[in-house]
Amino acid sequence: MDRMNGEGEDLRQESGSKNRYVVLLLVLTGVLMAVVDGSVVSIALPTITGYFRVNIAQSQMIMTSYLVTLTSLLMIFGKVAEYIGKARLFLLGIALFSFSSLACGLSTSLNMLVLCRIVQATGAAMMFSISSAIIFQSFPRGEQGRAMGYIGATVAIGSILGPTLGGFIVDLLGWKYIFLINVPIGIVQLLLSSRYMKIEEKTSDSLNVDLIGAATLITFMVSMMALLGELSVSFSPSPANIALAMIFILSLAAFVINESRQKAPLLDLSIFRYRMFVLPCVSMIIFFVSNLMISILGPFYFEGVRGYTPSQVGLIYLIVPAIMVIGAPVIGWIYDKHQFRYLAALGMAIMAVSMIRLGSLAASLGSDPRQMLFAFVFLGIGGAFFQSPNNTETMRSLPRDKINIASSFTATIRNLGMALGVSFSGVLVSLQLARAGYYGTLLEAGPVLLSSTVSRVMMLAGLLCIIGTVVSIYRGMKCA
Secondary structure (H helix, E strand, C coil), rough: CCCCCCCCHHHHHHHHHCCCHHHHHHHHHHHHHHHHHHHHHHHHHHHHHHHHHCHHHHHHHHHHHHHHHHHHHHHHHHHHHHHHHHHHHHHHHHHHHHHHHHHHHHHCCCHHHHHHHHHHHHHHHHHHHCCCHHHHCCCCCHHHHHHHHHHHHHHHHHHHHHHHHHHHHHHHHHCCHHHHHHHHHHHHHHHHHHCCCCCCCCCCCCCCHHHHHHHHHEEEHHHHHHHHHCCCCCCCCCCCHHHHHHHHHHHHHHHHHHHHHHHCCCCCCCHHHHHHHHHHHHHHHHHHHHHHHHHHHHHHHHCCCCCHHHHHHHHHHCCHHHHHHHHHHHHHHHHHHHHHCCHHHHHHHHHHHHHHHHHHHHHCCCCHHHHHHHHHHHHHHHHHHHHHHHHHHHHHHCCHHHHHHHHHHHHHHHHHHHHHHHHHHHHHHHHHHEEEEEEECCCCCCCCHHHHHHHHHHHHHHHHHHHHHHHHHHHHHCCC
């Protein structure tokens, strides 16, 4: 909603929307579907690779194409929402996501599946880009922390729940159903949203999308992920790597220069003047990078070293979201009541210790698996403490007329963090395997090499969370 001054806005913000809990449920369902489909393929990749008889580098495009498309389009749809309205954009997103999910499940080739995943990510971007803005607007100030806790928990749950659901669905029904299951959910959600998604909002008279900014942003995102993909295969200064690096640097520079000169930019660079907005955004991207590193490589460890089935791995990865779905809203309620500014830092610190502990346990073939389960428990507790306060601080740190850009930008960096987590995992694994003189698949590397490789990546994820802890502490000090 564009900024609306006067007593009327204050009264609406104090009372919130009367259908706010229905709106919350509908938005969270859309967010969960969008996030889950970003990571659900990770468990199914071995099966899909065998089904289409392709190599792992080709099948990884199923994940990376989705994440890159989603990340590239979030800010663009944030601007589109100002013209057509957030509720209408959300409905269009549900419809496109559901239709493309059906197409993904019916795909007869890898190329067709990748193309359908791009369309699916477009629908997800429509929903995801304005999800925070819809929820933030629907709840009064005294309930915003708890509401943002729900969306924070849902995003974290979705990123980790994807492999869990993927394992069970692949075992029981086959890989096609990780997409087909979205169709009936999407239809019900579309019907309910058409009736209950009513939001008071002012829309712009014209659609002012910065086309140059959109083109350079997409080029920047695609070239960055392509470069990371090439680096996961070879670190040599090949012509392809050099060309992608140049495109990445030039498109990023062109995007920043263009946005600084536009009257209606895709990304309002003035938001970076608000230090209290930038700092929780930095913490947020660290959170998702580190979590995806654990989420992507953990299944390889549990299947390749411990000999667990996909369903058993899915149960292990259910621990974190189960804790967060309860804990994040509770922490959000505590934050609403007491405004304790170091809750996010505490959560990040707990996560750092948990990830380092997971890494140390993974390094030993004889470690007690029950200790790893305890580490996952504390990982969930840390995530619950971090998500709600950090998300609320992010949305409150900008003026109200910038709520759309705050929502779309934070959604962008969440998904960028997930995409980078996937890519960094591949790069780090390839680097370690190459140093060991092994060039086969990770699952066939043998228990010793596999465990040491995964252990180091988990340790690095923990170190990233230590950096995130420092950033969150610094923000808390500046709020004093």
